[in-house]
Amino acid sequence: MIKQYRTFFSILLLTLLSTVIVMIMYTYTVNISLKTVRDDIQSNNLNRLRFLVINLDHNVKQLNMLATALQADTKVGLLPSIDIMDSYDQVRLTMDLSDKMHLQSFSEGWDNQISIYASRINQWIGSVPGQHSPPTGVTSGVWTLDPALRLFTTYRSYNGYTIRVTFPENNLKEILDRAMIGNNDPFFFHPDNPVINNRLTNSGNSDKILSQLSPLLAGRQEGSDVVSVEGTNYLVNFMKSETLGWYAVDYLPLDEALQPIVRTKYFFYIACIMLFLAGMVIVLFLYRKVQVPIITLLKGVRLLKHGNFSHRIKKVSRNEFDLLYDNFNDMAEQIEDLIEKVFKEKIVSREAMIKQLQAQINPHFLYNCLFFINNMTRLGNDVAVTAMTQNLAEYFRYTTRLDEPMTLLEKELGVVDNYLTIQCLRMERLRYEIDIPESMKRLPVPKLLIQPLVENSVIHGIENKQRAGLVRITGREEENRYRLTIEDDGKGMTDKDIQTLLERIKQPLEDTMGCALWNIHQRMLIHFEELSGMDIGHSALGGLSVTLYWTRPKRQED
Template identity: 40%
Template sequence: MIGTYTRFRYIPHEGGFLLLSRQVSIFTKIFVMVLLLLIPILILYTYSNQVSMGVVRDEIEKSSLNRLSFFLSQVDSAVNQFSKLSYTLGKEPEAVKFQTVHQSYDLFDSIKLRQTLSEKIKLQSLSNSWINEITIFSPSMEQFITSNPAAKYNLNYFQQYYSPMWGYQKKVTDFGPEYFFIRHSAEPSILFNDIAHANMIIEVAFAARNIQIMLDQFKNGGNEEPFFYHPDYEPIVTSGTDKELVGQLISRLDMKELSGTGSRTIELRNQQYVVNYAESDTLHWMLIDFLPLEEVLNPITTSRNLFYTCFTLFLVTGILSAYLLYRNVQVPVRELLKAVYQLKRGNFSARLAKRTNSEFTILFSHFNSMAAQIQELIEKVFVESIRVRDATLKQLQSQINPHFLYNCLAFIQSMAQLENKEAIIAMTQHLSKYYRYTTRLEVEQTSLRNELDVVVNYLNIHKLQLWRLDYEVIVPEAMMELEIPKLILQPIVENAIVHGIEQKLGAGLIRIEGELTDEAAILIVDDNGAGSSEQLTAQLNEDMNQPMNERKGFGVWNVHQRLIQRFGAKSGLVFSSSPLGGLRVTIKMDKHQIERGNTAYVSSVDR
């Protein structure tokens, strides 16, 4: 059919937007395929119908022209017989004697000759099925012999109407005036219609009614309307012909352009007519036949209309079926997909409206039940995760505080043995401030300013023990009010002192710096202690994300895990070489989580 296209939709997502692609549904594909199958059928049938109508029309024209030609051949054959009759009659012995009867015959012979010639004329006239008249006229005697008793001939008549070709004029018969086709011949032949020099004139005529009878037979109940036409005379039509329609047709035809045989299509009375014509070789009249094209093509038109009606009904039925399929299948499926996407985005309260009298009722009911169970389970897991986090944080805090206390008590013990009261007083003062800060377990968060104050107390305690120790705190004021977990700097500073400064002779320096970027709040702890190799640094970074074991530094690992729980997977500790020569520990805290006042749910998702 066509290639599958894809529509895109953006949905809100943590940290930006999530781009989802939605493929074209199977319903749409099937619907488009059905349309694409119907369109070629419609085009093919329309083309086939047009070809069929053209072929039928051509065949009708050919058949009609053949019939016209055959009809004209019969007319011309009959007309030629009359033409030959005048020639044959002129050669009869009696006709030859009639030319000179006034010179050498007496009255008796003359009467007998006239009687014999009259019988032959009547016999010739009766031998032909057409209504006809045969007349022999002697100009010298002004006498005539004719088969029409009602006719009257004189020299003026022949001088006026003499024609060696077939003419058309009105004659008086026993039935009244009637049009005849007339042809004359003279013995001997004359020039320029010089009737006075002719010994005998033969007139052969047949009634136009003969043509009308043949036209009636030609029509014979068909749809055609044949008629004989000459621009100088009224047309010869069949009985029952619509003369007004024939007159309109004649007015639309340019007879000067018509010659031989041919066909044309003319519109009359808001209807198409096929006009066929053929010219008579003897009479030089035009035989014209016209018939309504609609009646001829009516079976094909009826078949075409029936096909289009069925096609329309099929299309309407298909559209209705498609609509029902769309409403009862596609729409519920789409609603189900929307609900699934809502569950995927974390909206576990999404529910589907139940449908009545639909197969999707059970499916929607089960989906709502499943969503409710998932929501209930998620809420239980969410609450449980918060409780676990609180217990873990308090456990970690309780683990860090004793670790630090052991070191302080060991120092006090040493100073007591040395009877250094000032060091003991300073240590207890700093230690009391430290524990006043750490024992407030109801407050898990603190500002960076308070955390730095505790670290300074801690460093001063160690400076009492290690005189060569010095420290620097360089943190911008903009970071001082950031809320962070308690006791995340002390284990790092302790690690720098124990594993760095104490392991190297000479002056020791610990530098604490702060930096605020668009993505994170960063604290950097540098020392100029013994440092570590690249391999050991890489091992430290890897151990931070592994479960706790005996060989790991307990305090530093606890800090890393607390940062991850609090600020997400993008936060934590990173170990590297320090520009001071020792070890650098970088504390990263996701700024977005700090600003949102992070929840345990986000932490669990990120993990």
């Protein structure tokens, strides 16, 4: 079917291939552009996020330096002995420290509060909500978030006092608000605390982003990932604050950022499809004017191939193909006349050759049988003589029907079984095995195809070797051919002798050589034609192996 429309399919495939190649090249270019743009967006967002985190860490470090500078103040150094001062000195010292901390808080750009807890007098110095003592077990210098007060707090404990620095989370929200550009949505995240969003954020999106991002943050200080939320891809950048231990996260809808390029790509695909459809119209025109006449000619040639020599092309194409049609009809008429003259002569010659080759086998077998009967009569083995006589009569009944040169493999095996039964009577050490698949027993084969090979195994192989006694016949179906193997454990042949024998059976028959193997080989070539023949080699049993093979027939196409 494909061969008939090869030209049409070739043009169609060429048009499709050209369109596909252009689309692939354009897609590759677009993908490179998308990757470049995405990398630029990722790099810019990550740099902006890095600047945000650096600014955050700078402010936090400034607050840490305030606590360090306060600890170095001489008045703060008096706190370990404040309990031995009189009331006036205690009040004066606390007021001086309060004023100093108040001035230091205002000196920083961030809103913050600094206070000192004097453990000698159990009193906070500075503006502190509540009068509770510092919590125990808090690591010195580590910033923690108080979810209730929304304050970040750090404690620095010294001998006799504890410095506390706090700032509200609004400081972080102001940083996030300043970092918002376009569609990005930055926020701060810590696994043990609530998310800090900017004031215009969509907290629902940030929660969904975090559900995808959280498993990816383990052990990473910064990076970028693409996560999908409800079918939308987001480019997420993150960086961990060195001072707070929080992650600054910024995400951007990747599809919206790349939408112009993607839209251009779709427009180009639509244009390619339209060009392909236009090419299809041209191909269909060529199909009607060129391919249809070619198919008509191919159909006529195929009919001639299958023997329909009376076929004539009556189609009119109204172009140069009409001349080809006329020439085809003239050629078909000449072939038909020639076939009628030659066909009968070829059939008669072929049948005569088959009958001649088959007749050459019968005397060869008869000589061996008569010689056996003579020997058995001398030995007084009447049972073997009777069996030989009966099977010889069955054999000639089978072989003298020259009008039927072909038989079923099952019947051929029956003759082989009779022959081996007779030989078993003559040689007690002889035994045989026949293993043929049921599906092969109904195959048509030339008469006396197997029996001469079995006879050679017995006479030339087993009789010439004292301990030999096994003949095995096996059949095998392969994907494209059938195989019949006759092997024995007899004397066998050398590699050189096998090669010489193979060369001789391929030559014309001579009076100096036996005719059995040559005869079988020639009949295989006549009946099964190509890809059939005979292989001779060493058997796994120790003797000789002869394999006949021929191709399995294929159904002819309509």
